[in-house]
Amino acid sequence: MTEKAAKWIFWLGTLSSLVLFLVLTVDTHSQFAALTHADQLDEQVIAGKRAFEHYNCNDCHTILGFGGYYAPDLTRAYTRLGSDTIRRRLAAPDVAFADSYRKMPQQNLSEQEIADIVAFFRWVSEIDNHDWPPQHSEARWKRSTERLMAGAVLSPGAALINQEDCLTCHALGDRGEKIGGRLEWIGSRRNSAWIAEYLANPEAFAPGTEMPSFEHLSGEQRLMIGEFIVSLDTAEGR
Amino acid sequence: MTYRTQNVAFPYFVVALLLFGLQVIVGLWLAINYFFTVPQDVVNVFSFATARAMHTNLAVLWLLLGFMGSTFYMVPEETESELAWPKLAVAQLVILSLTGVTALVGFLFGWTQGRPLLEIPFTLDVVIVIGVLMFLANIGTTMIRAKRWTATQGSLLAGLVFLALMYLFGMPFYKNLAVDWYYWWWVIHLWVEGAWELIAAALTAFILMKLTGVDRKVVEKWLYVELGLFLFTGIAGTGHHYYWLGAPKYWLWVGGIFSALEPLPILLMVVDTLRDVRKRTKPLEPKLTWVYLIGMIILHFIGAGLFGFAHTLPGINYYTHGSQVTVSHGHLAFFGAYVLLNLTFFYFAIPRLKGLPGNNYDERAGHWGFWMMSLGVVGMSLAFAVAGVLQSYLERMMGQSYMLSQEPIRFWMFVVFLHGLIVVAGVFITIKHLLTLKPAPAGAGGGAGS
Numbered sequence: 001m002t003e004k005a006a007k008w009i010f011w012l013g014t015l016s017s018l019v020l021f022l023v024l025t026v027d028t029h030s031q032f033a034a035l036t037h038a039d040q041l042d043e044q045v046i047a048g049k050r051a052f053e054h055y056n057c058n059d060c061h062t063i064l065g066f067g068g069y070y071a072p073d074l075t076r077a078y079t080r081l082g083s084d085t086i087r088r089r090l091a092a093p094d095v096a097f098a099d100s101y102r103k104m105p106q107q108n109l110s111e112q113e114i115a116d117i118v119a120f121f122r123w124v125s126e127i128d129n130h131d132w133p134p135q136h137s138e139a140r141w142k143r144s145t146e147r148l149m150a151g152a153v154l155s156p157g158a159a160l161i162n163q164e165d166c167l168t169c170h171a172l173g174d175r176g177e178k179i180g181g182r183l184e185w186i187g188s189r190r191n192s193a194w195i196a197e198y199l200a201n202p203e204a205f206a207p208g209t210e211m212p213s214f215e216h217l218s219g220e221q222r223l224m225i226g227e228f229i230v231s232l233d234t235a236e237g238r
Numbered sequence: 239m240t241y242r243t244q245n246v247a248f249p250y251f252v253v254a255l256l257l258f259g260l261q262v263i264v265g266l267w268l269a270i271n272y273f274f275t276v277p278q279d280v281v282n283v284f285s286f287a288t289a290r291a292m293h294t295n296l297a298v299l300w301l302l303l304g305f306m307g308s309t310f311y312m313v314p315e316e317t318e319s320e321l322a323w324p325k326l327a328v329a330q331l332v333i334l335s336l337t338g339v340t341a342l343v344g345f346l347f348g349w350t351q352g353r354p355l356l357e358i359p360f361t362l363d364v365v366i367v368i369g370v371l372m373f374l375a376n377i378g379t380t381m382i383r384a385k386r387w388t389a390t391q392g393s394l395l396a397g398l399v400f401l402a403l404m405y406l407f408g409m410p411f412y413k414n415l416a417v418d419w420y421y422w423w424w425v426i427h428l429w430v431e432g433a434w435e436l437i438a439a440a441l442t443a444f445i446l447m448k449l450t451g452v453d454r455k456v457v458e459k460w461l462y463v464e465l466g467l468f469l470f471t472g473i474a475g476t477g478h479h480y481y482w483l484g485a486p487k488y489w490l491w492v493g494g495i496f497s498a499l500e501p502l503p504i505l506l507m508v509v510d511t512l513r514d515v516r517k518r519t520k521p522l523e524p525k526l527t528w529v530y531l532i533g534m535i536i537l538h539f540i541g542a543g544l545f546g547f548a549h550t551l552p553g554i555n556y557y558t559h560g561s562q563v564t565v566s567h568g569h570l571a572f573f574g575a576y577v578l579l580n581l582t583f584f585y586f587a588i589p590r591l592k593g594l595p596g597n598n599y600d601e602r603a604g605h606w607g608f609w610m611m612s613l614g615v616v617g618m619s620l621a622f623a624v625a626g627v628l629q630s631y632l633e634r635m636m637g638q639s640y641m642l643s644q645e646p647i648r649f650w651m652f653v654v655f656l657h658g659l660i661v662v663a664g665v666f667i668t669i670k671h672l673l674t675l676k677p678a679p680a681g682a683g684g685g686a687g688s
């Protein structure tokens with residue numbers, strides 16, 4: 001190869017890649033508004049982002065898959081946990097994770113900061129990012145729940161969940177609210193006996209939670225609810 | 239050493255090495271956090287997040303100070319003139335070191351911009367920009383006054399200007415998280431797979447010309463090709479970080495294709511180096527400098543090229559993104575490419591700065607340092623890789639919750655820690671050896687010239 005050819009390779013290579021990159025950057029900017037629902041990016045969401053940065057949450061947690069790998073990814077935190085679950089963890093991580101082998105610092109966030117961070121997570125959870133992370137794919141949860149509901153005769157546990165209005169706070173398949181955690185997500189980390197016990201006295205497990213007690217149900221009914229929730233786990237082979 | 243002002247390089251090397259020592263100690267603490275339950279009271283005052291910010295910023299800080307020192311060593315020889323303002327170079331070191339220390343202490347008190355790797359607060363960023371401008375002015379003026387342009391120094395200067403420009407994109411507050419990460423990668427990716435590669439290619443070319451005596455024309459011709467391929471694959475290759483952040487789908491194609499080609503220029507660098515070594519007109523002496531140089535090109539290729547390629551295609555990255563697989567690649571690539579580059583340059587420059595006879599030195603302890611560090615980092619990266627594959631499988635594919643999938647990983651982080659101990663020992667042996675280089679014992683080797 002001559003030196004002249006080498007210089008050509010340098011300039012052609014560099015400039016062609018640069019031009020392509022800059023053109024796509026401009027185009028990406030024109031699409032960000034729609035892909036990230038920028039119209040919902042209000043003052044509270046921005047305040048939440050500032051708080052998230054102020055407390056350096058991102059050096060333990062990933063968000064959109066970037067950051068420290070020490071704690072759960074928060075891209076879909078809102079989808080998975082719901083607003084009150086997040087609130088209680090931020091208000092008292094020392095209590096919420098008292099039994100865990102890995103701790104989150106108690107940084108004494110104000111009520112306002114917590115509300116802002118929840119708003120931020122809510123906005124982030126709606127970013128259209130080609131359904132990453134796979135383990136928190138809402139589409140996958142909904143599909144598998146649909147299949148479960150279609151396949152089985154409505155289980156007694158499912159009937160109880162309807163009867164007790166759990167979905168005024170919890171999400172399930174296409175339905176429900178996001179105050180407590182998505183039932184599919186709960187099912188992937190708990191067993192039925194634990195859930196039965198929890199339902200009798202949530203306050204004992206999660207001090208300060210909004211979740212009411214379901215002591216009025218019999219132990220057997222609570223266990224049936226637990227079995228249904230555990231059967232929602234996508235890792236169960238569906 | 240032929241120019242008096244090259245001496246300003248030495249204090250840069252000293253500060254860089256001391257920060258390196260601190261960085262790996264903090265690394266051990268990070269690994270401990272993974273397998274040992276740190277009590278809540280400790281976490282409240284000194285959390286993993288704080289330690290991680292220190293570990294990564296120390297890494298970037300010392301590597302950059304090392305590059306700057308190397309530049310101050312190289313530019314007088316390339317331009318065949320003294321540095322324009324040697325005193326400014328010293329002032330710059332003081333400013334940047336003080337800023338770095340302030341930033342580290344600030345992290346302990348929660349003064350942070352809160353974005354991984356770019357935690358340094360805006361105010362301090364401004365001081366850093368001033369320091370870097372002093373640096374660019376100093377070497378730019380030296381080159382312009384000397385009017386002796388070479389491709390090697392051109393690529394070094396281009397890399398440094400590119401590096402400085404990209405830093406600016408990491409400074410502002412972005413309201414939109416997706417846009418924030420979009421530009422975060424202009425700093426991180428375009429540094430390590432763009433600007434820093436230019437610097438690496440230039441410094442390596444310089445050392446090769448000096449050590450092998452191979453003709454400048456040959457080295458610089460291939461340097462053009464390397465740079466062209468680095469930038470061709472690296473710039474559009476930034477797209478391999480845009481898969482899952484809320485950007486359009488075409489990035490899966492653009493990022494996937496261009497970044498899959500990124501190992502090629504690294505491979506070319508390996509081939510070029512080996513060719514220069516074969517065609518050398520001087521003996522390979524002292525041996526340790528060569529162990530470093532060859533070790534660097536091999537681990538650069540494995541860490542960046544192979545480990546990078548392993549998770550760069552979108553179909554794989556969907557499952558490995560943001561897992562310990564990333565950490566595995568990050569460590570082997572940073573170590574192989576930039577830690578070893580700096581240390582190679584230090585081993586090349588310090589004997590010359592000290593005027594040791596024949597530019598040779600007593601190399602015994604240095605070999606221990608090299609092998610302990612290198613094997614330690616390779617072992618560590620393999621343990622991170624096992625942890626990462628487990629995490630990708632259990633969490634991402636099976637759908638286990640994060641904390642459940644972390645349980646088997648705790649063991650592998652203990653393995654990381656054990657290798658980390660070897661790394662730390664190797665690092666301290668190396669630091670001590672470099673800072674107290676002694677003349678070679680009588681009878682060991684002749685002179686390697688220049």
Ligand code: HEM
Pocket residue numbers: 067068069070261262263265266268269290293294297564565568569572573577654655657658659661662
């Ligand atoms: C004793 C040796 C070392 C140990 C035990 C160690 C350990 C760690 C750990 C546990 C993390 C945190 C990863 C996470 O967020 O989960 C980390 C991050 C990091 N370390 Fe090290 N480290 C060591 C040496 C080094 C060296 C020599 C470098 C290179 C200069 C380096 C560069 C980094 C970088 C760039 C990150 C961020 C990685 C990422 O975001 O993927 N470390 N290290």
Ligand code: HEM
Pocket residue numbers: 065066067354426430431478479497498500501542543545546547548549550551555558559560561564567568569571572575576
């Ligand atoms: C010397 C050069 C390189 C260095 C120092 C390096 C370092 C790093 C680091 C530190 C990260 C983690 C950043 C973070 O999220 O915190 C990373 C991510 C990544 N690198 Fe590299 N890298 C290099 C070259 C390459 C090459 C050549 C490729 C591809 C062939 C590559 C592919 C990737 C990919 C795909 C990711 C994203 C991982 C994820 O999705 O989490 N890297 N690199």
Ligand SMILES: [Fe+2]
Pocket residue numbers: 427431475476478479
């Ligand atoms: Fe990259």
